[in-house]
Amino acid sequence: MAHAHESNTKRIWIVFGILSVITLVEVYLGIIKPDALHLHGPGTSWLNWIFIILTLAKAYGIAWVFMHLEGEKKWFRRSIVWSGVFLICYLVTLLLIEGGYLFDTLSPLVKW
DSSP states (O other): OOOOOOOOHHHHHHHHHHHHHHHHHHHHHHHHOOGGGGSBOSSSBHHHHHHHHHHHHHHHHHHHHHTTGGGSOHHHHHHHHHHHHHHHHHHHHHHHHHHHHHHHHHTTTSOO
């Protein structure tokens, strides 16, 4: 039995709208850079944490919709999503640690 072709135009526009809103929030915060968010959070400023979280949310949404993860089995989805979350968190942690080290080491030598 052949499957009928379903139009996903409405869904694509909804995903486009959501990703656009998240991107606009990121751009707005990047341009405005509120002083209240420059307070140091765990490892970096709260503004950087907001950027990291919004970027992860966009990546998850893209994988969920455009890689069709919502139609896969539960454990397959989890293995893909949690592996990606772990690797991205590991990368962010290493970048924050190394960035702090380089800033502390090079700050006497370089005018930022």
